Amino acid sequence: MCGNSMSASLPAARKATAAVIFLHGLGDTGHGWEEAFARIRRSHIKYICPHAPVMPVTLNMNMAMTSWFDIIGLSPDSQEDEPGIKHAAEYVKTLIEQEVKNGIPSDRTVLGGFSQGGALSLYTALTTQQKLAGVTALGCWLPLRSSFPQGPISGVNRDIPILQCHGDADPLVPIMFGSLTAEKLKKLVNPANVTFKVYEGMMHSSCPQEMLDIRQFIDKILPPVD
16 A cells, blocks of 8 residues: 555635645655645635655665655656656556545546655646646656657547746756756646746745645646636
């Protein structure tokens, strides 16, 4: 079982008619992002920040930590944990399905994440048959990029709005990864719906302006329905 029953979540202040599922980065938990979303929350949206399972990570000398899948290296030609990535994506799909059972259609759900979590959110959105409202991918990359077609994907999310954000001073996931990912995304989905925002001086983290941009993006695609 990938993940666990625990997640940090912010229930909607009234009846939830939309959801944001946001995946944290390597070695983190959902709590920090729960606090970040608490500052930009909307009363009709439920925010779910699940915790990744604990597993040994090759990149960190096999130390056990929270991780959605194994990371072998951080260079563009590094080997990737294909089974782990696909297994984690299946878990994320179950989270989306759980909200559908709770009465929130998948096309009223935004999937997002930071770093490793952002990578998983992009991979899941591009491979699932669940139509999503959008993706917020922060400081990340597209995993298993060679498994995708050269042209547009044929799935339900080929017109999906994507907000991709990156700090130009990121020492862990260099800005080059972000710009290459944005270029690839524009070939896979409607390029008019891909926005790549760069934050001057921001390292491998977030900043208030980025969170405001995320709120604006979510407001546009998940407006109140009543």
